[in-house]
Every structure is written in C-alpha cells, then in structure tokens.
Amino acid sequence: MAALAAVAIAVAMKGVRQDEFSAIVVAMGLLVLSCCGMAGSMSMAGFRHLRPSKRITSDGTGIRIPMRRYLLVLLIGLGFVATLALVTAIGWSFGLDSTGSFLNPDDVGEARFLLACGGIALAAFGFFLAFRAPTVLTISQVGIRRYTRRWRGLSAKTVDVFLPWDDIVEFTPDEQIVGGLIEVRNPIIRIRSTTTRTKTERLAYDTDDQVTVLAHLLVAEPNTLLSLLQFLKDNPDRRDILERPDARELLCPPPLRQRFRAARSAKSSDSVKGLSGDA
DSSP: OHHHHHHHHHHHHHHHHTTOHHHHHHHHHHHHHHHHHHHHHHIIIIITTTSOOTTOEEOSSEEEEEBOOTTHHHHHHHHHHHHHHHHHHHHHHTTOOOSTTTSOTTOHHHHHHHHHHHHHHHHHHHHHHHTOOOEEEEEESSEEEEEEEEEETTEEEEEEEEEEGGGEEEEEEEEEEEOSSSOEEEEEEEEEESSOOOGGGOOTTOOSSEEEEOGGGBSSOHHHHHHHHHHHHHOGGGGGGGGSTTGGGGGOOOOHHHHHHHHHHHHHHOOSOOOOSOO
16 A cells, blocks of 8 residues: 555656646545555554444443444545546536646547546445445344345345354354455454354355354454453353443453564464454
8 A cells, every 4th residue: 555655646746747637636546545545454453443442332232233334445535536537537528627737628538548547436436335235243141143234236135143142152263364465364253053044044154054253344353352252152140241331341452562462472372263353
C-alpha cells in the first residue's frame, strides 16, 4: 500500500507539471485507495481491538457480536474514484468548464480514459456491495447462534444455525489462508457438534458436523472470543455471567503489549496452536 501511495504521488506531480488533469484525477483515486488499504491492513493486524467494540451488545440474555464493516473502507475508496472520474468525464462531454486549464477540450482520449477508470471502479463497487454476507454471532446460556444473511444481487438467503452447549464437542482454532505471493492468515473458529447439519444450514466453509465462525470478520478480538467460548463450555455453572448488564466486557482484549509478548512466545515455542490473525 505504501508503494501504491508513492506511485500516486509521483503520478500527481507529473500531472501538475504537464497540465494533465486525468493524471491528477487517477492519482487522487490511487491515493484514496492506498489510504483505505492501509487502514484495512491495520485493522486486519488487530490494532482495532484495543477495547471491546461498541457494536458488541448485551441485553441480559447473552452477548451479540456483529460482523465488522470490513468492506466499508474499500467501498468508500471505490465510490470516491468512480464519482470523481465519471463526473469529470461526463462534465467534459457536456462542455462544462469544470476542469480548468488542465484538460484540453479537444483531448477526447483523456475523457475516455477517465470514463473507463470510473466504470471499472463503479463495477467493483457494485460487485462487493451485492455479494456481502453480514453475520451475527450470539452467545447465550443455552448455546451459540450464528445468523448469516447472504446477498446475491437483490435476493437474500438466511442461514440460521443454533448450537446448544450440550451438542458442542470442541472448539478448534484454525486459519483461512488467502493470497498468492503475500499470504494472509485469517483466524477462524471451527465448532464441532454432535448434530449433523443439512445443506440449508451450511455455508461454503462448513461441514456436516462443523460450523465455522470467521472470527477475523467479527468485531470481537479472535483469541479473546475463543477463550470465552472455551470457558463457557468448560464451566456450565458460570454461564449466568452472560446475563450481567456488563457482559460485553467479557470480550475485553488484553493490552497490545501483552498480546505481542504472547505472540512472540507462541512463535518461539510453537507448542500451542491458537488464532494468529490478531496481535
């Protein structure tokens, strides 16, 4: 992302020197996308988990953990690029003098270039918006519920799975590895139960007897969430703590320094497998 920001600055400086307005527009778009990407990377690295998210709620019956808005930053960046490029290109096509002296009115090539960039950004914006799958994880005295609403264009499908505590066999920390040259290890939690799930109750990453929680997409710190789930499973007589008004504080993560120390210790010993997605 730093390299993309450097390229954006270089393109902007060249555009100013050569009076190329389209280069300036593209550079601004690249700079916004790089800033959004860096913000997303910091979030994925765990720096967002300093305190329990205000979006985690407790209503006296349990804790409700929604999915974080991980696409929001990307959508803002794509929306900015699409709006800036399309407005500039369309304004030029209608003869509006909104580009000052940077864009030659006879330069149809620059207008087409901006139109193409705006169209691609708009298409990407629509794609990510249409194929989202918001999820809410609810932890209560009686069990765990994973509620997912999958969107495919204008249609939606609900996948609602409830796991009673007595049906849960174990929680297994795992990683979802994505990427090519640069691998990203996203922490997930696999919940194995004694009940076999039908196809309508499963998502793509579930199995017959396992329900997968994409911990990296929730607003709770993954390791803290896993520790709480394991504690509640091992101590059924303590599950009444979920009914406390301040139950959301159970998901308060340890300080960053402590998490960094634990991560270094785990890497050096390599004796305990945990969720490694967050610092």
